[in-house]
Amino acid sequence: MTNVSGRGVGMDVVRSNVESIGGSISLFSMPGRGSRFSLKIPLTLAIAPALIITLAGQRFALPQHAVVEAVGLGKNSRHVIEKVQNALVLKLREDVVPVADLRTILGLGERSGTDAGDHLVVIMRVGSNSFGIIVDGVSDVQEIVVKPLSASLSHLKIFSGHTILGDGSVVLILDPAGIGLGIGIDKAEKQREAIKEGPGTADSTRLVLFRAGPGVPKMLPLSLVARIEMVDATRIERAGGRFVMLYQGRLMPILPVAPMAEISRAAHPVLVITAGDRTIGLLVDEIIDIIEERLDIQLATPAPETIGAAEIRGRPTELLDIGHFFKAAWPESSAEAA
Amino acid sequence: MMTPLPKNDTAAMPAMGQTSYFTLFAGSEVFGLSVQHAQTIFRIASVTPVPQGPRDVAGLVNLRGRIVTAVSLRRRLRMPDETTLQNALAIGIERRGENFALVVDEVGDVLQLDDSMKIPVPPHFDPQRLQLTTGLYKVGKLLIPALDVDALFDFRGNS
Numbered sequence: 095m096t097n098v099s100g101r102g103v104g105m106d107v108v109r110s111n112v113e114s115i116g117g118s119i120s121l122f123s124m125p126g127r128g129s130r131f132s133l134k135i136p137l138t139l140a141i142a143p144a145l146i147i148t149l150a151g152q153r154f155a156l157p158q159h160a161v162v163e164a165v166g167l168g169k170n171s172r173h174v175i176e177k178v179q180n181a182l183v184l185k186l187r188e189d190v191v192p193v194a195d196l197r198t199i200l201g202l203g204e205r206s207g208t209d210a211g212d213h214l215v216v217i218m219r220v221g222s223n224s225f226g227i228i229v230d231g232v233s234d235v236q237e238i239v240v241k242p243l244s245a246s247l248s249h250l251k252i253f254s255g256h257t258i259l260g261d262g263s264v265v266l267i268l269d270p271a272g273i274g275l276g277i278g279i280d281k282a283e284k285q286r287e288a289i290k291e292g293p294g295t296a297d298s299t300r301l302v303l304f305r306a307g308p309g310v311p312k313m314l315p316l317s318l319v320a321r322i323e324m325v326d327a328t329r330i331e332r333a334g335g336r337f338v339m340l341y342q343g344r345l346m347p348i349l350p351v352a353p354m355a356e357i358s359r360a361a362h363p364v365l366v367i368t369a370g371d372r373t374i375g376l377l378v379d380e381i382i383d384i385i386e387e388r389l390d391i392q393l394a395t396p397a398p399e400t401i402g403a404a405e406i407r408g409r410p411t412e413l414l415d416i417g418h419f420f421k422a423a424w425p426e427s428s429a430e431a432a
Numbered sequence: 433m434m435t436p437l438p439k440n441d442t443a444a445m446p447a448m449g450q451t452s453y454f455t456l457f458a459g460s461e462v463f464g465l466s467v468q469h470a471q472t473i474f475r476i477a478s479v480t481p482v483p484q485g486p487r488d489v490a491g492l493v494n495l496r497g498r499i500v501t502a503v504s505l506r507r508r509l510r511m512p513d514e515t516t517l518q519n520a521l522a523i524g525i526e527r528r529g530e531n532f533a534l535v536v537d538e539v540g541d542v543l544q545l546d547d548s549m550k551i552p553v554p555p556h557f558d559p560q561r562l563q564l565t566t567g568l569y570k571v572g573k574l575l576i577p578a579l580d581v582d583a584l585f586d587f588r589g590n591s
Contacts, residue, residue, distance in 0.1 A: 152481065200483035244501050244530045246587050250484055256492055256499050264480040264492040264499050 144267065146234040146259070147216070150202040153265050155238050155257060160270035162217045162224065164232060175215070175228070184215055184226050191217060193226040194277045196268075199252065218270045223279040236260070240267060251275065299389045302365065303382040303411065307352020310403070311382055311411045314365065315389070318416055320373070321366040322381060327357040330377075339375065341366070347423040350377040351399070351414065367416060374423050376414075389413070449547045453569070453578065455540035456523070458505040459512070464545065464569060464578045465523065465534075472524040473539055476502065479517045486587035490517055493533050495524060500531040508584060510560055527585045534584065545569045545576075553577070 112119045112133060123129040144155040145164075165173050165186065175182050175193055182193040193215055197205055205213075205228075215226040238257040243250065254269035274280070300316040323341075330339045330348055337348035337357070348364065357377075364375040391402035391413060399419065400412045453464035472495075479491035479502055490502040502522060506514055514520060514535065522533035550567045557565075564584055565577040 202483055241499060244499075245528065246489070246501060246530060246585065247482060247485055250482070252484060253482075256480075258494055258497065258499065262494055263478060264494050266480065266482065266492070 141237050141239055144236060144238045144257075145216070145232050146236055146265070147196075147214075147229040147268075148231045148233050149196055149200070149229050152202070153233065153259075153263070154196075155236070155265050155267045156216065156218075157254070157267065157270065158235070160218045160220055162219050165215045165217060165226070167213045167215060167228070173215070182228075184217075186217070189224070191215075191224055191226050192277060192279065193228060194273075195228040196273075197228075199227070199273060199276055218274070220271050220274040220279065223274060225274055225277050225279050227273060238265075238267065298386050300384060300386050301389065301406070302384050303406065304351075304363070304365075304378040305380045305382060306350070306378040307354075309412075311406075311409065312351060312378070312400075312414055313404075313406065313411050314367075314376075314414050314416070316384060318367055319365050320368045323364045323366060323375075324361055325364045325375070325377075326361050327359065330357050330362075337377070339364075341373065341375065344373070346373050346375050348375045348377050349419050349422060352379070367419075369416070369420060372420065372424065374419055376419060450544045451547070453543050453545050453576070454523070455543060455576065456505070456534075456536040456579075457538040457540065458509060458536055461509075462540070462574065462576055463505075464543070464576045466578070466581070467542060469525050469527075469581045470523050471526060474522055474524060474533075476517055476520045476522050476533065476535065488587065490535055493522070495531070495533065498531060500524065500533045502533040502535055503585060504535045505584075506535075506537075508560075508564060510558070525581060525585070527581060530585070532585050543571065543576075545571065545578075550578070 109119050112135065115135065117133060117135040119134070120132045121129060122132070143158040145158060145161060147154050147156050165171075165184065167173060167175060173184060173186060175184050177183075182195070184191045184193045195205060197203060214229050214231060216229055216232075217224060217226045236259065238259070240255045241257055242248070242255050243253060247253070251272035252269060253266045254272070255267045256264055257267060258264055301313045302316050302319055302322070303311050303313050306312050325339065325348075330337050332338075333345075337350070338345050339348050340346075346366070359379075362377050362379070363381050364377050367374055367376060385406070387406055389404060391404050393403040393410075395402050395412060397412075399415055401415045403410050403412050405411070452467040454467055454470060456463050456465055474495060476493050479493055481491040482489055485491075488503055488507040490504045490507070493500050493502045502517070504514060504517075506512065514537075517535060520535050521537070521539060522535045523539070525532045525534055549569045549571065551570065552567055553562055553565050554568075555562070561577070564580055566580045567578055569576045569578060
């Protein structure tokens with residue numbers, strides 16, 4: 095016992111520790127009955143479901159958020175890994191997925207024999223790229239508490255952290271993005287674009303279809319749209335006779351596609367469009383769909399905010415002129431906005 | 433194999449100009465490690481190797497719910513590896529906010545070593561060892577190298 099015993103110093107330490115990880119603590123106490131402590135600790139911050147995979151006698155955790163599926167290999171499997179130009183690929187339904195052996199990536203020795211045996215390929219998706227890694231097996235699925243790697247190991251891009259499993263053993267957490275980089279999937283994007291630009295597919299465009307005001311649906315090429323945000327009416331303010339909102343720390347002009355005096359509804363979708371260092375938000379009533387279509391303007395329209403109309407899914411649809419909206423937002427420098 | 437150490441009869445608290453050193457053994461050699469760096473001594477239950485990690489990092493160890501990086505003193509000194517890390521003796525050391533476990537063969541007595549007994553490391557020592565020691569202590573007939581804790585856990589250029 096010391097002169098600070100029983101004064102709540104320990105409770106204060108607990109509270110500051112709980113708060114430092116973004117949690118909270120509350121206390122309910124009744125004389126003669128007892129006390130109830132409620133601790134709230136954010137789950138999403140540190141706990142993630144993960145596959146516990148086995149490899150060369152070791153276990154690793156693979157975060158489930160990147161895992162698409164696991165495909166069995168071996169004699170009774172329909173799936174086979176093929177070697178094409180010295181690289182492994184897996185034919186999976188219609189797709190050809192690049193595959194690498196996790197043993198090779200981690201330097202745990204080559205798998206003996208050409209036969210893949212009863213192994214698994216775990217298909218992962220990072221961004222828009224899919225790839226597979228060959229593992230010996232999946233032993234478990236667990237919720238793991240992610241702890242970052244210490245400074246002397248943090249240069250290893252293949253691991254994102256480590257954790258202690260229920261049985262007290264330490265396992266390393268694999269980083270799907272790091273593995274992907276090791277395989278070289280970042281190059282896939284370019285290749286895919288090169289194929290897309292090739293003949294046959296060149297004239298189809300990804301389009302955002304939306305409704306704004308009365309009349310036919312409107313559309314914009316998706317490539318022009320940086321983001322689509324659902325914005326609360328309370329976030330949009332009037333300044334100098336027009337609408338603005340704070341977006342990523344900057345004021346962004348909000349332009350209703352169909353002119354309106356007041357923001358009438360509680361929330362509106364806003365298409366965020368960036369040109370150079372300027373960003374505007376186009377306020378629309380409703381996003382209908384994102385489609386891939388041949389864009390063929392059949393009819394010029396008199397309205398200045400549209401370029402023309404095209405037939406999309408059997409309906410006339412108006413294509414907006416982005417230049418018009420940039421001019422409306424920055425009238426003084428209309429020349430650049432085109 | 434233990435090397436007999438000279439008896440030390442001074443009191444446990446170091447006097448002015450003295451430093452308390454653990455004696456540790458790796459291979460058949462003896463080393464000194466300042467006691468102020470050592471937090472705990474424990475036996476390793478199991479080690480999780482770190483593929484692609486620094487060569488001298490033996491792996492990760494669960495020390496009472498905390499993950500610590502185990503470093504093999506033998507590997508650090510370019511001695512032959514331990515046959516097994518199972519149940520190996522390790523010293524818990526915190527350095528630059530990171531927790532390490534230094535794996536050694538054996539831990540000996542604590543010695544109070546006087547600064548006047550310290551001499552610089554002769555330049556013809558192996559460069560790796562030169563880097564990891566702050567000096568040599570003349571203790572009776574023995575020369576005990578004092579380990580440099582900062583250099584011990586710095587793995588730059590160790591892949």
